[in-house]
Amino acid sequence: MKEGNGTRLFINEVATRDGFQMESRFIPTEDKIALIDRLGGLGYTKIEVTSFTSAKAIPALRDGEEVMNRIARRPGVVYTALVPNVRGAQRALESRIDEFNIVMSASETHNLANLRMTREQSFAQLADVIGLAKHAGVPVNVSLSCVFGCPMEGEVPLAAVRGWIDRFAALDVQGITLCDTTGMAYPTQVGEICEAVMASHPALEWTAHFHNTRGMGLVNTVAAVEAGMRRLDMSLGGIGGCPYAPGATGNVATEDVVHMLQCMGYDTGMDLAGLVGTAVALEALLQHDLPAQVSRAGHRLTRHAPPPDFNDIVARARQRGLATKELQP
Numbered sequence: 483m484k485e486g487n488g489t490r491l492f493i494n495e496v497a498t499r500d501g502f503q504m505e506s507r508f509i510p511t512e513d514k515i516a517l518i519d520r521l522g523g524l525g526y527t528k529i530e531v532t533s534f535t536s537a538k539a540i541p542a543l544r545d546g547e548e549v550m551n552r553i554a555r556r557p558g559v560v561y562t563a564l565v566p567n568v569r570g571a572q573r574a575l576e577s578r579i580d581e582f583n584i585v586m587s588a589s590e591t592h593n594l595a596n597l598r599m600t601r602e603q604s605f606a607q608l609a610d611v612i613g614l615a616k617h618a619g620v621p622v623n624v625s626l627s628c629v630f631g632c633p634m635e636g637e638v639p640l641a642a643v644r645g646w647i648d649r650f651a652a653l654d655v656q657g658i659t660l661c662d663t664t665g666m667a668y669p670t671q672v673g674e675i676c677e678a679v680m681a682s683h684p685a686l687e688w689t690a691h692f693h694n695t696r697g698m699g700l701v702n703t704v705a706a707v708e709a710g711m712r713r714l715d716m717s718l719g720g721i722g723g724c725p726y727a728p729g730a731t732g733n734v735a736t737e738d739v740v741h742m743l744q745c746m747g748y749d750t751g752m753d754l755a756g757l758v759g760t761a762v763a764l765e766a767l768l769q770h771d772l773p774a775q776v777s778r779a780g781h782r783l784t785r786h787a788p789p790p791d792f793n794d795i796v797a798r799a800r801q802r803g804l805a806t807k808e809l810q811p
Contacts (some may be wrong), residue, residue: 483704492527492713493740493750494689497764499530499564500733501721503542505768511545513767518699520760521706523558525752530583532563534570548575556572562623568595571611573592581656582615584608585625589632592663596627598659605649606792625691629675631666640675641741647679658686659715662702664724665731669705672793691715692734693723694773700742701732707748714739719761719772735774737761745782754781777779 491535498518502509514532520528522738531553537544543735555561562581565571571582586604591599608624613623629643647658660676672690680688690706690713691697703714720735720764737757740750761777 483746484708486743486746488747489707490712490749490751491707492754493525493716493736494528494713495521495526495528495736496530496691496715497718497721499533499543500715501717501719501752502534503540504721504723504732505542507718507769508542509767511548514545514549517760517767518549518755519554519762520555520674521697521718522559524756524760525750527751528560528562528581530562530564533566534563534577535566535669537658545725546679547573547577548581564625565611566612567607568614571739575614575620579620582611582620582731583625583659584611584622584623585627586646587627587632587663588638588646589628589635591634591682592628592632595634601646605646609653612650614669616654621691621755623657623659623687624650624655625661626650629642629660630662630668630671631654631664633664633666635674640678643675644679644682647683651683651686652766657689657713658683658775659689660706661715662693662699663689663691665693665699665779667692667702668698669701669779670701672702672705673709676706687713689713689715694720694731694734700739703734703739703742704746707743716740718774719763719764719768719777720761720774721768729809731773735761735772737776738774741781 486600517541518529518531530550532546533540533543534546561578562583563574565574565582565584586601586608587596590601593604612622627645628638632638682692684716688711690711692702713741716736717733717740720732720734740752743750758777761774765772
């Protein structure tokens with residue numbers, strides 16, 4: 483692994499959409515707004531606030547308009563949301579969204595299971611959304627799911643991934659997010675795919691999005707960064723997941739990834755202490771343990787007091803040392 487040498491990375495928070503939509507308990511609107519406002523001061527480049535899908539499809543985010551309209555907009559932070567169709571796009575525009583995040587899968591089976599459409603049907607629908615965004619002057623990011631594997635199909639051919647990227651690029655989208663939707667990625671694969679697609683469309687804004695299902699989220703993040711990725715999605719506390727990946731845990735935890743990257747010498751622009759404090763507050767809000775580690779263990783240089791009987795231990799160690807010295811010939 484390489485040292486970061488001050489390389490600037492840009493961090494995107496997805497807990498308030500990708501994470502909250504997986505929670506069984508509805509998070510009160512006021513709490514969502516307060517959390518997003520707190521996150522806005524921690525150094526993020528982008529925050530995915532909510533989703534403009536139907537309330538029936540994702541009841542956990544049925545307050546999307548109210549949340550988007552009431553948050554405090556921080557200068558320099560892009561406030562984005564998932565936009566599934568033209569109706570959702572219209573709602574998003576009325577809520578003064580900064581960016582559309584549109585989603586489809588590189589896997590036909592996953593796209594059908596998740597979106598109830600073939601990939602061609604999804605692309606046609608999203609092309610209309612992109613057209614509306616261009617007319618309104620709002621940038622579009624495409625989150626391409628299952629780039630690194632599908633839990634129902636297995637490997638997803640790189641040619642298929644590149645084909646969909648080419649088609650979206652031809653519609654003049656601003657960015658593409660490569661999503662490890664179900665935590666199937668591994669480091670060498672990540673490096674190869676990231677390098678290949680970035681070389682084919684260097685003008686696009688590229689983002690990597692990893693889940694930690696098999697414990698490889700952190701090392702996959704490093705592989706992506708070393709391949710040239712400079713934008714990263716992550717979720718505070720590690721919340722989130724995918725309903726079509728049995729046994730899946732959540733996204734890579736923001737505080738864990740930021741801690742690792744800062745230790746390696748990368749400039750994330752993030753307030754790590756603020757992240758940890760906000761993660762603790764998030765755990766209380768969600769009323770269950772979070773899978774993140776750094777918010778539990780602290781920074782690697784966190785100091786702890788010795789055991790209560792440490793002075794006695796030292797005294798006995800010195801006595802043993804003296805006795806040993808006396809026995810030397």
